[in-house]
Amino acid sequence: MLQVVMKSAFVAIVGRPSSGKSTLLNALCGHKVSIVSPVPQTTRNQVRGIVNRPQGQIVFLDTPGFHLSEKKFNLQMMDNVVRSLKDADVVIYTIDASRPAGAEENALIEKLKKAHKPLVLALNKMDFKLQSADQIEAHVRTQLELKAAVRISALKQTNLDALFDAVFAETKEGEAWYPAEYYTDQDPSFRIGEIIREQAINRLKDEIPHAIYVEVADYEVREKGATDVWDRSEGPTLEARAENPQDSGAGSPKATLWVRAFLTVERDSQVGIVVGKDGAGIKAIRQAAQKELGKIFSQHIQLDLRVKVNSKWRTKDHLISGILGSSQPKP
Ligand SMILES: Nc1nc2c(ncn2[C@@H]2O[C@H](COP(=O)(O)OP(=O)(O)OP(=O)(O)O)[C@@H](O)[C@H]2O)c(=O)[nH]1
Ligand SMILES: [Mg+2]
Structure with a gap:
């Protein structure tokens, strides 16, 4: 009989504030798991959304938007990003392709280099029909080794299957972390x-x-x-x-x-x-x-x-x- 090998992974979703990480987490999970707003720094915690597919279980980790600040509260919020990178087996690096890169994006790229985790780039907000995506992807590729780059709209939920495929391609065999009926572990x-x-x-x-x-x-x-x-x-x-x-x-x-x-x-x-x-x-x-x-x-x-x-x-x-x-x- 054919034995089905199940996979499992923790997958961190990281990116600058308002790049659409929480919208993406909710779209991937098919449930409202994490809160969304146009105001930057909405997410403050690591928020988990669990997805079960025939290939296995993915635990997505939503994270606070990566930004540069010297304030105590913000610095500690960034600890939740660093911890999530450590927890992760695979990282989805989310970029709002409608905005120029700048110092903050480059600082995040440096963090991602040091994390040494398989990276999948998600160029988001492609519903804006952006010309800038090629240039952004090329820039990221000069800095980071990417396993895949996928162009998505988290809002319109387009191309998410391609993102799942890219994530599962980097996911190893393993036991599910949570019972199949769970979609989040928040109290x-x-x-x-x-x-x-x-x-x-x-x-x-x-x-x-x-x-x-x-x-x-x-x-x-x-x-x-x-x-x-x-x-x-x-x-x-x-x-x-x-x-x-x-x-x-x-x-x-x-x-x-x-x-x-x-x-x-x-x-x-x-x-x-x-x-x-x-x-x-x-x-x-x-x-x-x-x-x-x-x-x-x-x-x-x-x-x-x-x-x-x-x-x-x-x-x-x-x-x-x-x-x-x-x-x-x-x-
Ligand atoms: N047009 C468009 N808007 C999007 C897309 N994804 C997210 N947004 C919008 O972008 C804004 C920020 O979305 P969030 O999902 O809260 O972004 P975030 O990266 O989680 O933000 P922080 O938690 O603050 O880091 C919201 O107004 C979303 O509706 C997208 O694919 N297309
Ligand atoms: Mg968020």
Whole structure:
């Protein structure tokens, strides 16, 4: 009988801020795993998305956008990029082909040289019909040894099979890391906080998106007609393996996922901006977050969202490590 050899790999997706890494991760996984916004430095953590194909299992690692900064918070965010490069068996180097390279791209190229991992170049945003892609690819090829270069649109989901083929060509035989029904390993609290942050970032501007973090203070599932019955030790299974997130179970009354969270800003003057006139700003964020969470979790969502200040939180070590260190170690 023919023995099917299964493959498995950790594949880091790295690139500059806003190059489309999180959009790509979500497109590859077929689920909303990582948050997306036009604001650079949206992703702060290593976020894992798991894909099972007939050839085997790929664990994609979304990473913060690589950038140059001397600020403590940003430097530690870059540690998540370095750690992901270490964890990776294969690296997808994502470039926004609509933007010129510059110092930051070259600094990242230097990091990739030192990582010594099989590299697949993904030239993204090709839906813009870019002429510059040949030139960019040629430049990268003078600096790095590429296993493949694929032109994609993460947004329009074009040419992703070619990217999968290139990744699997570099993937070795190995056991699956996660059960087949998992598409992410994020715990619910992290995931809820990220969705709230995404909806806030998409409604705020200037420095505020960078000045916020979300603290999920409490959450519980309340069955209809019953008091709280849910064991939170279940961890990511709550939603991470939902085949059909809209399906709350045939015939069963829909339970409520109740969440209390704080949108935390850095300065008193930012509170009014987030809250908005007569509370319209925070209401819009809350309603949009409830809607997004409703697409992921099977329960009816009830979000209690408040704004608070934690002055200069981006300089506080214990907070930085809590906010940036929430992803799991490699299993
Ligand atoms: N036109 C076009 N836009 C894209 C494409 N991929 C991503 N975008 C847009 O680019 C912006 C940034 O996308 P993200 O996926 O958040 O980028 P990222 O690299 O994860 O950004 P950081 O987390 O900040 O590093 C969003 O507005 C996306 O909609 C693409 O293929 N084509
Ligand atoms: Mg991102």
